[in-house]
Amino acid sequence: MIRDITLGQYYQADSVIHRLDPRVKLVATICFIISLFVVESWIGYVIAALFLAAVIKLSKVPFKFMVKGMKAIVFILLITVVFNMFLTPGEALVTVWKLTITKEGLRLAAMMAIRLSFLIIGSSVMTLTTTPNSLTDGMEKLMNPLKAVKVPVHEVAMMMSIALRFIPILLEETDKIMKAQIARGADFESGNLVKKAKAMVPLLVPLFISAFRRANDLAMAMEARCYRGGEHRTKMKPLQYKRRDGFAYLTLVCYLTVCVLSNYIL
């Protein structure tokens, strides 16, 4: 059961968005999120919605996959909306007992809801169209300038991709240990939260030990294959900007300009 968890929610499809350089997608996502907090008018949100809709259409990923990501934040979304609705001072619309819904509150609540849901959908577009691997590659390349201030960029990226590779293996191992212990009478299901947490200890200890052993083995195997950090290293699949990436950047700049202008003109 535990093996069914898939990591990274990549959706295989052949689209322009899938083929874009991961760096473009990373930058675009960040810019999109910033734009959501920059715009203050309804027109701005319409522009953002149009931009997002166009990207989703181009990505060929079914819309229901984007909405899946929303499930996780429904609760946060509700709290934000309720608090904003009731606690913003201003012109009263409806008063129930001691709580007042204000006009400004309603406006603010709606804006926050739009912002949050666009933010989630926007970032799911990125994770759905980019493999975890190229995502780490893109991050490594983007953060490259940080090397000047001694940030171990390559090492961090390498750790991320190794973690991604080992998650399924460790999950499988957890499953195995769990079954072995259930067979010997361990009980992971019943009891309250504290009891359940305590039952996890005999599961985590062997898991940690084996993870360390694996790490040790892997480090040796990497050294045996001449791994010596990021220097002198070439890439089997180097990231190269193509014409479409330039075009994507241009579109992004246009979008940002329109967003900023919408604040002043309207």
Next chain:
Amino acid sequence: MIVNRFLQKDNNMGIIKTDKLVFEYIRRDEEGNVEGITRAVDEVDIDVKQGDFVAILGHNGSGKSTLAKHINAILYPTEGAVWVDGMNTADEKDIWNIRQEAGMVFQNPDNQIIGQVVEEDVGFGPENMGVPTEEIWQRVEESLKAVGMYEFRKHSPNKLSGGQKQRVSIAGVIAMHPKCIILDEPTAMLDPNGRKEVVRAVRALNDVEGITIVLITHYMEEIIHADKVFVMDKGKVAMEGTPREIFSQVEKLKELRLDVPQVTLLAHELQKSGIDLPDGILTIDELVQALSRVSQVMQKCKERR
């Protein structure tokens, strides 16, 4: 094919040579005081010729894995020296050349695959060596073809069987164009089919590409085709010779707590009970032939009587 450039044999100096190699593990208690010293490898002299298929046998704790790690410069000798293709492993500046020339395959297939896609894992070694991108692709293709895993190049290693994973690991080493490959119990965690797959791939590398192979194992069946066998016990080389020479000494192998292939054992038991068989029978065919010869002789004797 990976070119026959490995086939040129230089018979003067072996590709791997150890000279009175000693390695000691220092055991410490929790405060870091020395509790005792274990000699894992004790004055070992081996000499492996270019192009040979060498097997190292021994039961658990005989020091065979420790010896293997010296060849790849993962461990350094406490005393003595190890030379790989004329380079001393203790020499810091040659360490990356040694690791490139003497590739290593480990026991656990899961813990030595780094890439998330088969082809990326095979490309890991050449990437580290700074090989240009186009050549990496070429090498990956060649190596995957050499172990028969080319059609799996786009797969995730997690979805492969143990034998396939181990073949990917071997391809990862071949892509670095090594002169010799050391396999440290590559089949210990595999099922019988996986074992066969791996051994077949390794033999093909030795036969076709001429890469020197050092196979460390405790499965006797795998060493029948070796050119030379070293048997290790308590850190020392206890026996050395061709598989036939080794297997003709069944009693001594038993003393060293090693199993003999079933056929050899059967032949040995028959020999002991008085049937006239040659020493060191390795395969079922050989035994069948020898037995039919014996029965012919017996037939003749009967007829004469």
